[in-house]
Amino acid sequence: MSAGYYEYEPTHVLNKPLVLVSFVNELTRAVASSLASTTGLPLRLVDDAIEHQLGASSVEVLDSQRLRAWRDVEKQQVAQLVRARPSAIIALGEGALDEDESRNLILAQSDLVYLYLSFGEASERFARQASNRKATVLAELQDEAGWSEDGLIQLFTRRRAAYERAQRSVDVRGESTLEISSKLTRLLDG
Secondary structure (H helix, E strand, O other): OOOOOOOOOOOOOOOOOEEEEOOOHHHHHHHHHHHHHHHOOOEEEHHHHHHHHHOOOHHHHHHOOOHHHHHHHHHHHHHHHHHOOOOOEEEOOOOHHHOHHHHHHHHHHOEEEEEEOOHHHHHHHHHHOOHHHOHHHHHHHHHHOOOOHHHHHHHHHHHHHHHOOOOEEEEOOOOOHHHHHHHHHHHHHO
């Protein structure tokens, strides 16, 4: 079997959810999707679950100044997805670990993997990600002190502290989605 070939039957079983997080939501989603497709494991995208529950895209929700509503639903969805069985690969949004309750639940009941990028690479990837997938970060920056590179650096630094509490940190600088997915598959194999 070649690397990256899709198996219609799961090739792995998780005892507890594998939760992925990074500062760039598009990266987390792409890696989680790739990993799920090559292992046959179920995939859960927290942001999609939030949008479904709210009946609106993140852009619509955040443009209407409902960031707190987004975070409240995010907390509910994270708890539901972490506890769901069979265990799945879960892609978190960038801010999901900001909530103490969610962060503690994830750390206690899942394997949290931080996809590490330097600030420079994270900034480049963030700038390229789809507008609806960076809406939460932009809304938070607007809410705190307005958009600025300094504000983004402060947010990155604050979030990195939460991300670094993960059970595993995987350096993904300069790697493609497929390379990162292959690296995580090897971790599952080990």
